């Protein structure tokens with residue numbers, strides 16, 4: 001089993017079947033005492049390995065040479081840090097990846113359709129009803145009932161296509177974005193400071209009891225520039241190089257605003 005990239009498939013097939021059963025109650029109500037089916041959308045939240053530490057709970061930060069170690073004893077540092085994203089929990093809860101959800105929905109929708117078509121069922125909007133029921137209704141010219149079947153099943157929401165969630169626009173449904181700190185190099189904040197100073201070399205010393213340094217004749221000014229590189233664990237990402245998206249907080253998506261997270265609509269709009 002590969003551990004690096006595990007795509008958790010969500011099945012929408014039971015959801016479509018349940019929706020269809022409910023829509024068919026319009027044609028044939030459930031028998032007395034029969035358990036009524038509820039169309040519940042599959043749970044779209046997944047618990048996955050924290051992407052920042054790959055589920056290890058900690059990260060290892062190896063310092064690269066930015067010039068900061070020159071003259072320092074011990075050379076480049078290596079740090080083991082508790083993962084700043086999951087805080088060591090190793091796992092994170094998020095919506096299933098919107099791009100893989102889109103594939104799951106399309107696949108299950110096709111499966112649902114082909115299964116009913118092969119049984120000889122007749123499509124009524126997005127729903128399917130048994131052929132004999134359909135013929136019965138058309139004979140009776142019961143257009144109203146057919147319309148109800150159609151509305152009960154509903155149409156896919158154009159924004160979220162049955163899923164009820166919208167991918168986050170800020171991170172494209174990734175959940176994470178690159179560390180926003182421009183100075184962040186592989187989890188280290190590298191800052192260069194250049195200090196220029198001039199020092200006056202004086203021939204004399206402390207002059208009298210005034211307490212001030214005073215240059216006397218014959219002094220010369222020396223100008224110097226000093227570049228200092230300081231390297232610290234990045235304060236923005238804590239060394240993780242990525243941060244949870246500030247909009248979805250790492251959840252990748254949010255309930256669809258167009259359909260209030262239902263995933264479908266009764267009629268066209």
Ligand SMILES: [Zn+2]
Pocket residue numbers: 050051052053054055056057058083084085086087088089090091
């Ligand atoms: Zn982590």
Ligand SMILES: [Zn+2]
Pocket residue numbers: 157158159160161164165256257258259260261262263264
């Ligand atoms: Zn929607």
Ligand SMILES: [Zn+2]
Pocket residue numbers: 179180181184185187188234235236237238239240241242
């Ligand atoms: Zn950073």
Ligand SMILES: [Zn+2]
Pocket residue numbers: 168169170171172173174175176245246247248249250252253
């Ligand atoms: Zn986001």
